[in-house]
Amino acid sequence: MSIGSAFAMKLNAFIELSPDELNFLAKIQARSLKMKRGSQLIQEGQVDHKAFVLQAGWACSYKDLPDGRRQIISFPIAGDCVGWRDFQRSTANHSFSVLTDALVSPVQSADILECINDFPRLGVALIWAASRDEAMVVERLVSVGRRNAMERTAHFFMELAERLSLVGLATEAEFECPLNQFVLADALGLTAIHINRILRQLREDELITFRKGRVRIHDLNRLRRIAGFCDGYLSSRNQGMLQA
Amino acid sequence: MSIGSAFAMKLNAFIELSPDELNFLAKIQARSLKMKRGSQLIQEGQVDHKAFVLQAGWACSYKDLPDGRRQIISFPIAGDCVGWRDFQRSTANHSFSVLTDALVSPVQSADILECINDFPRLGVALIWAASRDEAMVVERLVSVGRRNAMERTAHFFMELAERLSLVGLATEAEFECPLNQFVLADALGLTAIHINRILRQLREDELITFRKGRVRIHDLNRLRRIAGFCDGYLSSRNQGMLQA
């Protein structure tokens, strides 16, 4: 049986799913909506917010400050859950927008509860996914708090490469990345102008080339040293610490 | 019946707990360990890590970088869960230390599962607590990424005041805070020296005085404006889905 969705593919990398479990995942993703690039799925403070699974395309979650500054929290990609964290909260506490044209499946909280009750292994897999999402936020806090612009940017692209390859959207050294420099800046706590300078430096140092929506990684090992990247928090296997 | 523990008190602010539920909470906290100030509960990468409830005292969770830099993620206080996020992971992905002498109750993952099965309302309350913890990490990411040193520090103390008052450890305008300037720096992504200057400015502007482990808030409204603080992500009121 083929895995089907990116969501199933990701969970399947954590525990091997039975046909029944795959069916259930297919069922809750049966209905899906096309979203136009730039449209908003959830607005911070919204009362009747939903939850989604992102089937295809890129999204971002973020918080706006009153004066226009914003911080991007995460970039959900194919197979990722959107807004599940707040599913028992009355109001959403961050906003979600899609960055590209995208395909999303709305999910009812009833589905989530049913899943946990009828398919406990799937429930565990969902908890794993949630804990992985949180680990990514933590890792980004570390980046923004304690890594300089170069380290931070390198770290970000390595994490992205790892996540994308888990759902079959990246090869060893290359992947599509539809993020512009303003978006990168808001994610990494920098300005777009400074991101531009850093990207130039990464290119000149023959570490990463990022042009026209495509990232090419030239020297993985040197990059890993610079970024201080350990993939333990992302991967389902081999969760041990790597050497410094 | 009295509430008993800070943990119960916090959850009780979210949903009113029945005597049975309170009993269960008391049961899992029956055993507790005294920890000496500075000792470590969990080390990043540790394989046989446990989970805890912090009964009294202050702790912190953090990640170290190979070169000695570190980022503090959160400050668990009385009533908070420690290490629950990773309870189904094979290795811990951040470290925990206690900052003061403290009292902790070790919790088995079996207890957590039993809780969810036998006391579903309690399970929901735990999910609420977890989602609140994550919201705090997110809010800190916003601070470190997009607020300047003054805003960040003000925001931090306001959040702390709110959390402490929920477990009865803060009055309107004053609370104990055993954090030194190095610790504050590692939490806020600044240096201890700069924290010192910011604290001086907060004092001179008659906003906050922080001396000898005691924080006094002088002008809550002005502070809230500076920090851009909204307590929605912390508060237990006005969270729906569980009116019954």
Next chain:
DNA sequence: CGACGCTTTGACACAACTCAACAACCGTGG
């Protein structure tokens, strides 16, 4: 063709860091 979204570059400003020194406080032991 012009308009627009995004990238690139330079000159300059400033918030936060570094280094260096000293002061205040605290527990310990003589």
Next chain:
DNA sequence: CCACGGTTGTTGAGTTGTGTCAAAGCGTCG
């Protein structure tokens, strides 16, 4: 009781990483 070392707080002077402002380049699309 004081002397002491260690930890924490305070301050100043100079440096640097990143932000700000301004302008130009370059595709793409209507």
